[in-house]
Amino acid sequence: MSGTNMMRVAVIGGEGIGPEVTAQASRVLAWFSERRRLPVEVAEAEFGLEAYRRTGKVIPPETRAAIEGADAILFGATGGPETAEVPPEARREGSLLKLRRSLDLYANLRPIVTDPALYDSAPLKERVLNGVDFVIVRELSSGIYFGEPRGIESRPDGSRRGFNTNSYTSEEIRRVARFAFELARSRRGRLCSVDKANVMEASVLWREEVIALHADEFPDIKLSHMYVDNAAMQIVRAPSQFDVMVTDNIFGDILSDCAAMAAGSLGMLPSASLGPADAQGRRTALYEPVHGSAPDIAGRGIANPLGSILSVAMMLRLTLGRPDDAILLERAVGDALAHGARTADIAEPGRAPVSTAAMGDAVLASLDRLAG
Structure with a gap:
C-alpha cells in the first residue's frame, strides 16, 4: 500500500460484456480518486477464457493474489458459449460460484430502485413504479447451487436422471436473516x-428459523x-409494498431478475456480495452488476x-466508507438519465x-456538474 489509509480494489472484467462495462465503472472510480481524494489503489486482474488460454487457469495465481489482498472486488461477468473450450473441471475450479463460496460471501444485496426518467422505457x-425502493437479500453460499449429492446418472433402463440437493442448516439461514433484519x-x-x-x-426450516430469530432478536x-x-407476481403487480426481502439462493437469483422490470432493465441493477x-x-466484498455476460452483444460497445x-456506489457506501460520495454517484446516474442518455436496453x-463509453461519459459529465 502507498498509504496507511489506502484501500485496495481488485478490478476483474471477466468475460462477455464484463470488461466493457467494468471499464466505465473504473473510470468513475478514478474520478473519485482524482476529484474527491478517495484513497484507493486499483489492481486489474484476469479471469475467464483469456486467462485460461494464457495460463491454463480460469483464475490465475496473480488474480487470486489480487483478490486476497483486496478490500473490495469489482467484477464484470462470466460465461458464454465461447468458454466451451475450457474443460469442465477447470471451469468449475475457477467458477464464480466457487469464488463466492471460498470467500464466504453469504449475503447478496440487490437494490431495486425506480428512476422517473425511465418510466417511459420500463415494461411496467x-x-x-411510483415509490419503488427495496432490497433483495439473497443467501449466496448455500442452497441448491452447492448441495450434495448432485449429478446426472444413467439408469438400468437406459434413461438418465438429473438431481440436485437443496440443503440449509439453521446457522446458514439465521446469519443471512440476521443481516436482512439489521438492514x-x-x-x-x-x-x-x-x-x-x-x-x-x-x-419449512427456513421459515421456522426466521420466525424464531425475529422473536429472539x-x-x-x-x-x-x-x-x-406469489412474490414473483407481487414484484410486478405492486413492488412498492416491499422494503427488504430475504430469500434463499435460487429464489433470490430468479426474483431479482424479475425485479429488474421495475428498474427498467437488468442492465440497471448493481449488487454487493458480503462475507x-x-x-x-x-x-470481504465483491461488487458486480446483476446481468450476465451477454455474449450476443459482447464487443459491440452497446452494453x-x-x-x-x-x-461502485455500493462499494463507496459499504466498503470504502464514503456514503456522501455514494449519494453523489447515484445522483449523477439519475442526472445522466434525466439529460437523456440511454443505452439500447433502456432507450x-x-x-x-x-x-457503453458514451454512457460512461454522461455519468462523468454529471459528476462534474454536480460536484461543481
Whole structure:
C-alpha cells in the first residue's frame, strides 16, 4: 500500500460484456480518486477464457493474489458459449460460484430502485413504479447451487436422471436473516421472507428459523412471509409494498431478475456480495452488476454500464466508507438519465441509443456538474 489509509480494489472484467462495462465503472472510480481524494489503489486482474488460454487457469495465481489482498472486488461477468473450450473441471475450479463460496460471501444485496426518467422505457406502468425502493437479500453460499449429492446418472433402463440437493442448516439461514433484519432496521423496518414452505422441507426450516430469530432478536421489525410464486407476481403487480426481502439462493437469483422490470432493465441493477464481519466490522466484498455476460452483444460497445457503475456506489457506501460520495454517484446516474442518455436496453422507441463509453461519459459529465 502507498498509504496507511489506502484501500485496495481488485478490478476483474471477466468475460462477455464484463470488461466493457467494468471499464466505465473504473473510470468513475478514478474520478473519485482524482476529484474527491478517495484513497484507493486499483489492481486489474484476469479471469475467464483469456486467462485460461494464457495460463491454463480460469483464475490465475496473480488474480487470486489480487483478490486476497483486496478490500473490495469489482467484477464484470462470466460465461458464454465461447468458454466451451475450457474443460469442465477447470471451469468449475475457477467458477464464480466457487469464488463466492471460498470467500464466504453469504449475503447478496440487490437494490431495486425506480428512476422517473425511465418510466417511459420500463415494461411496467408508471403507477406501479411510483415509490419503488427495496432490497433483495439473497443467501449466496448455500442452497441448491452447492448441495450434495448432485449429478446426472444413467439408469438400468437406459434413461438418465438429473438431481440436485437443496440443503440449509439453521446457522446458514439465521446469519443471512440476521443481516436482512439489521438492514430492515436501518431502513423502514419491514422484512418479507420468501420461501416455498408449503412443499419444501428446506423452506419449512427456513421459515421456522426466521420466525424464531425475529422473536429472539428483532421484535421491532414487521415480519411477513410470502411463497415465492406469489412474490414473483407481487414484484410486478405492486413492488412498492416491499422494503427488504430475504430469500434463499435460487429464489433470490430468479426474483431479482424479475425485479429488474421495475428498474427498467437488468442492465440497471448493481449488487454487493458480503462475507462475515471481522473484529473491526469489515467484510470481504465483491461488487458486480446483476446481468450476465451477454455474449450476443459482447464487443459491440452497446452494453449498459450503469449496473457496474452503481455497484461502485455500493462499494463507496459499504466498503470504502464514503456514503456522501455514494449519494453523489447515484445522483449523477439519475442526472445522466434525466439529460437523456440511454443505452439500447433502456432507450424509448425512436430515440437513438448511446454507446457503453458514451454512457460512461454522461455519468462523468454529471459528476462534474454536480460536484461543481
